[in-house]
Amino acid sequence: MKDLKIGWIGLGIMGTPMASSLIKKGYDLTVYNRDPNKSLNLQSQGAAIANDPAALISAVDIVVVMVTNDQAIEDIFEGENGLLSTQTKDKTIVNMSTVSPEISIRMERRCVENGNHYIDAPVSGSVKQATDATLVIIAGGDKNTFDHIKPVLEAIGKLAIHVGEVGAGNRVKLIVNTFLAIQAQALSEAMSFANDLQIDKSELMTILNNGALGSPFIKIKGEAILEGNFKPAFSLNNIVKDLKLATDIGLKYPLGKTALQSYQSAANEYGEDDIISIFNSLKKGN
Secondary structure (H helix, E strand, O other), X not given: OOOOEEEEEOOOOOHHHHHHHHHHOOOEEEEEOOOHHHHHHHHHOOOEEOOOHXXXXXXXXXXXXXXXXXXXXXXXXXXXXXXXXXXXXXXXXXXXXXXOHHHXXXXXXXXXXXXXXXXXXXXXXXXXXXXXXXXXXXXXXOHHHHHHHHHHHHOOEEEEEEEEOOOHHHHHHHHHHHHHHHHHHHHHHHHHHHHHOOOOHHHHHHHHHOOOOOOHHHHHHHHHHHHOOOOOOOEXXXXXXXXXXXXXXXXXXXXXXXXXXXXXHHHHHHOOOEHHHHHHHHHOOO
């Protein structure tokens, strides 16, 4: 499998460590990023650099895409010198971005028309899991195609699971991120309530982390609140985007709908900060 050449598009805070994992596992990697300066880190690790998506797909067997939103996917696939602008065959495109199921269905149709394959495979996890190659990868698409690329996915994460047809991976990821949003809101409210009652927040976190409610997410984000560290691993703007996508596909339940309203309000001031900066918004009474 490692004789296959891998292309990577999107070198943000998640994409860079994920791509780096493939190099560490011995894969031949070519990268493209809209800002070429972000490719230099991977180049220093041995990756080649492509000038555009069309050049990249022509040089590799599998293309992995990890970008922010539907518009970025349209640009990468259908823009000038995009993935679909050049004649290729039997390439596999793996879209690991958190985007709408609709755009995955549309891009899969276009890929098949060109004689290629498409899998949507968003990830559950944040920067630490991306760095440690312990992400959970949630894939939708043709099962044979998934089985073919599974070793590549397992070089990035601890679990790669096939959940159904094209778009199913995106749907499951939006469920996961809705739950994530509710948890971050709940933790922030608990910490804010502790402030109100003049309870030591560090003591509260010790209790939560050692009880049935403890989890890696609660521990990491609780520490971020205690340290005042709101550097984005996953921004408020991104959770607002994802909750809107979840609403578009039918989210109708009270906690999810309330979370969207809360995060939208917080993003007006703290949009570029981490999701847990919802705590700062609550502290200000927003």
